[in-house]
Amino acid sequence: MDFFTIVQLGDASVRMAIPLLLACLAGLFSERAGIFDIGLEGKMLAAAFVSAAVSYTSGSVWVGLLAGIGISVVLAIIHGIASITFKGNQLISGVAINFFAAGLTVVIAQGWFAQGGRTPSLPQDARFNGLDFPGALSRMRDKMQASPGMQFYSEFVSGHSILVYLGLLAVPLSWWILYRTRFGLRLRAVGEAPEAVDTAGISVVRLRFSAVIICGILCGIAGAYLSTAVQAGFTKDMTANRGFIALAALIFAKWRPWYALGACLLFGLFFAIDIRFSNIQLQIIWIMVLLLGCAAALTIYAVRREKIDVIVLGGLSAVLAAVAFTAWFATASADGISIFAALWETVKVPSQLIQSLPYLFVVIVLAGFVGKAIPPRAGGQPYVKER
Amino acid sequence: MDKMPKWADVALVPVVSLIIAALISAIVFVAVGQNPWEALKLMAYGAVGTSDFLGYTLFYATNFIFTGLAVAVAFHASLFNIGGEGQVLLGGLGAAIVVLFVPWPHWTLALIAGATAAAVFGALWVAIPAYLQARRGSHIVITTIMFNFMASGVLIYMLSGPLKPDGNMQIATAIFPEASHLPSLNDIAGLFGSDLFGRSPVNISILIALLACVAVWALIWHTRLGYQIRALGRSESAAKYAGISAVNITMIALLISGGLAGMMAVNNTMGINTPQLVDNAAGGAGFIGIAVALMGRNHPVGIIIAALLFGALYQGGAELSAATSIPVQIVVVIQALVIMFTGALDEMVRAPIEKLFIRFGRSRVAGE
Numbered sequence: 001m002d003f004f005t006i007v008q009l010g011d012a013s014v015r016m017a018i019p020l021l022l023a024c025l026a027g028l029f030s031e032r033a034g035i036f037d038i039g040l041e042g043k044m045l046a047a048a049f050v051s052a053a054v055s056y057t058s059g060s061v062w063v064g065l066l067a068g069i070g071i072s073v074v075l076a077i078i079h080g081i082a083s084i085t086f087k088g089n090q091l092i093s094g095v096a097i098n099f100f101a102a103g104l105t106v107v108i109a110q111g112w113f114a115q116g117g118r119t120p121s122l123p124q125d126a127r128f129n130g131l132d133f134p135g136a137l138s139r140m141r142d143k144m145q146a147s148p149g150m151q152f153y154s155e156f157v158s159g160h161s162i163l164v165y166l167g168l169l170a171v172p173l174s175w176w177i178l179y180r181t182r183f184g185l186r187l188r189a190v191g192e193a194p195e196a197v198d199t200a201g202i203s204v205v206r207l208r209f210s211a212v213i214i215c216g217i218l219c220g221i222a223g224a225y226l227s228t229a230v231q232a233g234f235t236k237d238m239t240a241n242r243g244f245i246a247l248a249a250l251i252f253a254k255w256r257p258w259y260a261l262g263a264c265l266l267f268g269l270f271f272a273i274d275i276r277f278s279n280i281q282l283q284i285i286w287i288m289v290l291l292l293g294c295a296a297a298l299t300i301y302a303v304r305r306e307k308i309d310v311i312v313l314g315g316l317s318a319v320l321a322a323v324a325f326t327a328w329f330a331t332a333s334a335d336g337i338s339i340f341a342a343l344w345e346t347v348k349v350p351s352q353l354i355q356s357l358p359y360l361f362v363v364i365v366l367a368g369f370v371g372k373a374i375p376p377r378a379g380g381q382p383y384v385k386e387r
Numbered sequence: 388m389d390k391m392p393k394w395a396d397v398a399l400v401p402v403v404s405l406i407i408a409a410l411i412s413a414i415v416f417v418a419v420g421q422n423p424w425e426a427l428k429l430m431a432y433g434a435v436g437t438s439d440f441l442g443y444t445l446f447y448a449t450n451f452i453f454t455g456l457a458v459a460v461a462f463h464a465s466l467f468n469i470g471g472e473g474q475v476l477l478g479g480l481g482a483a484i485v486v487l488f489v490p491w492p493h494w495t496l497a498l499i500a501g502a503t504a505a506a507v508f509g510a511l512w513v514a515i516p517a518y519l520q521a522r523r524g525s526h527i528v529i530t531t532i533m534f535n536f537m538a539s540g541v542l543i544y545m546l547s548g549p550l551k552p553d554g555n556m557q558i559a560t561a562i563f564p565e566a567s568h569l570p571s572l573n574d575i576a577g578l579f580g581s582d583l584f585g586r587s588p589v590n591i592s593i594l595i596a597l598l599a600c601v602a603v604w605a606l607i608w609h610t611r612l613g614y615q616i617r618a619l620g621r622s623e624s625a626a627k628y629a630g631i632s633a634v635n636i637t638m639i640a641l642l643i644s645g646g647l648a649g650m651m652a653v654n655n656t657m658g659i660n661t662p663q664l665v666d667n668a669a670g671g672a673g674f675i676g677i678a679v680a681l682m683g684r685n686h687p688v689g690i691i692i693a694a695l696l697f698g699a700l701y702q703g704g705a706e707l708s709a710a711t712s713i714p715v716q717i718v719v720v721i722q723a724l725v726i727m728f729t730g731a732l733d734e735m736v737r738a739p740i741e742k743l744f745i746r747f748g749r750s751r752v753a754g755e
Contacts, residue, residue, distance in 0.1 A: 038528065038532070081732075082727070082731040082732050082735075083731065086731075086732055086733075086734040086735045087734060088730070088731035088732055088733060088734055088735075089730060089731055090731075091467055091469075091528050092467075092677070092681070092726060092727075092730035092731045093727065093730070093731030093732075095469065095674075095677060095726060095730075096723045096724075096726040096727035096730065096731060097723070097727075098723075099674065099719050099720075099722055099723035099726065100720060100723035100724070100727070102716070102719055102723075103716040103717065103718070103719030103720035103721075103722070103723060104415065104716075104720050104723075106714050106716040107415065107419055107713065107714055107716050107717050107720060108418070108419060110419070110712060110713070110714045111418065111419030111420060111712075111713075114712065117714055117716070241536060244532050244533075244536075247529060247532075248529070248533065251529065308518070308521070308522065308634060308635070308638065309522065312514060312515070312518040313518075315511075315514070316515065350544045350548070352540035352541070352543055352544040353540065353544070355540060356536065356537045356540040359533040359534075359536045359537050360533075360537065362529065362530075362533050363515070363516075363519070363525075363530055363533050363534070366519060366523075366525035366526070366529060366530055367519050367523050367525055368523045368524070368525065375526075
C-alpha cells in the first residue's frame with residue numbers, strides 16, 4: 001500500500017465520517033440534555049429528501065439546505081412535544097419518527113416527481129461541490145505524481161465541500177458551547193439532575209427544547225450533505241442506518257465532542273475500507289487465533305463468576321470455536337489438502353462481516369469490557385415537577 | 388368517580404388514537420393528490436374484497452401476532468425489544484436448516500421441528516443483548532438494533548454462500564422438500580368443498596399463532612413466572628426486594644420474546660406457497676410488532692385485533708399501490724402514526740378523555 005492509497009483512504013474516511021459526525025453531535029446535544037433520540041436516522045432522511053427536492057426546484061442549494069434543516073427541526077420539535085411536553089416514551093417516539101420519515105419521503109417524492117420515490121438528479125450548480133484550495137492539484141494524474149506533501153494537501157485537505165469543513169468546525173464549537181458557556185453548563189446539568197436545574201429557577205422544558213432543536217439543526221445539515229454533496233439527489237432510504245451508527249459512535253465517544261470526532265473517523269474508516277478493498281483475505285491460522293483467543297478470554301472471564309455468565313459466555317465461546325473449526329475444515333476439504341496445510345491457506349473475509357464491524361464494535365463497547373460508557377444520569381426519563 | 392372506567396382505557400383511548408392517525412393519513416393522501424375516501428375504499432377492497440385478498444390479510448396478521456406478542460412480553464418486563472426483525476431472520480435460518488437437512492416424513496413433524504428450531508434460533512439471537520442488559524446494563528434498544536443489522540449480514544452471507552443451491556441466481560435457499568410443506572387453510576377449506584382463502588398462503592400456522600396467544604395470556608397472568616415478569620416491569624427495586632432475580636427474569640422474558648419472534652418463520656418461511664428462506668424474509672414485521680403491541684395494549688386479545696388491522700392495512704396498502712400511483716410506503720407512514728399516537732403521545736390522547744370522564748362522573752354524583 002503506497003502513500004497515495006493511504007491518503008485516499010483517509011480522504012474517503014473523512015467523507016464518510018462527516019454525516020456520522022454531524023448526526024453524532026446532534027445526538028450529543030439531545031442526550032446530554034436528557035432526551036434520548038433514536039430518531040436521528042429519520043430526521044436525516046427527511047432532511048436529505050427535502051433539501052434535494054428544494055435544491056432541485058429552486059436551483060439554489062443553500063435554500064435547499066435551509067429547507068432540510070427546517071423539516072429536521074420540525075421533526076425534532078415533534079419529538080420534543082412527545083417526550084418533554086407529554087412525557088411520552090422517548091424511544092417509541094424516536095421509532096415513530098424514523099418510520100414516518102422512511103415512509104413519507106418516498107410517498108411525497110413519488111407524488112411530487114413521479115420517478116419511483118426519488119428526486120431527479122441535481123444539476124451541478126444545485127449541489128455542494130468540492131472547494132479546491134489555492135495551489136491544490138485537481139487532476140488525478142497530477143496528484144499521483146506529486147510529492148507526498150502535495151498529495152496530502154491536494155487529496156486530503158483540499159477538495160471537500162464546504163459542509164465537510166463546517167462539520168469539522170462543529171466539533172470545537174460544540175465543545176466550546178458545552179464546556180465554556182453558561183448555556184452548556186445548564187444543558188449538561190439538565191441531563192444529569194433536572195431537579196437541581198429546576199430548583200435554581202431555570203426552565204427544564206425550555207433547556208430541553210433548545211437542545212432538541214440544536215439536534216434538529218445538526219441532523220438537517222447531515223441529511224443535506226448526503227443528498228446534495230455526496231450524491232446528486234435523494235434516493236429511498238439513502239441514510240442507510242447512518243443515524244444508528246452515529247448513536248453507536250456517540251456511546252463509543254462517551255458523550256464527548258472530541259471523542260465523537262475520533263469515533264466517527266474510525267467508523268468512517270470502516271466504511272472506506274469496505275468500499276475500497278472488497279476482497280480482504282486472511283490466513284486460516286489467524287482466523288483460528290482470533291476466534292479461539294476471544295473464546296478463551298470469554299471463558300476465563302466467565303468461570304470465576306455466576307452461573308448465568310458461564311452459560312451465556314460459555315455458549316458464545318462454543319459458537320466462536322465452532323465457526324473457527326468449520327472455516328478450517330471446510331477450507332481443507334474444499335481445496336483437497338491436509339488439515340495442517342489448510343492452516344496457511346488464505347480465505348476471503350465475507351464482506352458482510354466487514355460491513356457489520358461498526359455494529360459489532362458498538363456491542364463490544366456497550367458490553368463495557370473496554371472502558372465503560374456511562375450515559376447522562378437523567379437520560380430517557382421525562383422530568384416531572386414535584387408538587 | 389376518580390378515574391375513567393376500564394373499558395375506556397382499554398378500548399376508547401386506542402380507538403381515538405387510531406382515528407387521529409387516520410385523519411393525519413387522510414391529509415397525506417390529499418397532499419399527494421389522492422381522494423382519501425377512494426383510497427380507503429380501495430384499501431378495504433384490497434384487504435377483504437376477494438378470497439385471495441382475505442387470505443393474504445390473515446397471512447400477514449399471523450406474522451404480526453407473533454411479533455406483536457414478542458414485543459408485548461418484553462414490554463411487560465419494561466424492556467423494549469426492537470430487535471424482532473433480526474430475531475425473525477434468525478428464526479427463518481433455524482427453520483430452513485432443520486427442514487432442508489432432515490428428511491421429515493410428514494409435515495406435522497416438520498412443523499414441530501421447524502417451529503422449535505425457529506424459536507431456539509430467535510431466542511439465541513436475543514440471548515447476548517439480553518445478557519448484556521441483565522448483567523452489564525447495556526441498553527437493550529441499542530444492542531438489539533445493532534443485532535438487527537448483524538442478522539441481515541448473517542442471513543445474506545448464509546444465503547449467498549453455504550445455503551445457496553447450485554445454479555440458483557436468487558439469493559435464497561432451495562425450496563423445502565415436498566413432504567414438509569404446510570397445508571394452507573385453503574387446502575383445509577377444500578376438504579369441506581369451500582374456496583374461502585383462494586391461492587393465498589395463509590396456512591396452519593395461524594392456529595399456532597392463536598395457541599401462542601393463549602400461552603402468552605396464561606404465562607403473563609396465571610403463572611408465577613408471569614407475575615415475576617410483571618413485577619419486574621412495574622418496579623425493579625420492589626421486585627428485587629420481593630426476592631425476584633432481576634437478572635434471571637430479564638433473561639427469561641427476553642428469551643421468550645425472541646423465541647416468539649423467531650417462530651414467525653413458521654408462517655413466512657415454511658408456510659408460503661413456495662417454502663424457502665429469502666433475504667428479506669422479515670419484511671418489516673418485526674417493527675410492525677411494536678405498533679401491534681402498543682395498540683393491543685400488550686394483551687393477547689388486543690394484539691389479535693391489532694394484528695388483523697395491520698394485516699388488512701399491509702395487504703390493502705399493497706393493492707392500493709398496485710391500483711394507483713401511491714407507493715406501498717404509505718403503510719409505513721400509517722404505521723408510524725399509530726406508533727406515535729398509541730405509544731409516545733398516549734398521554735396527549737388519554738388526559739382529555741380522562742378529564743371528560745371525571746367531569747361527567749362528578750356532575751352525575753352531584754345531580755343524584
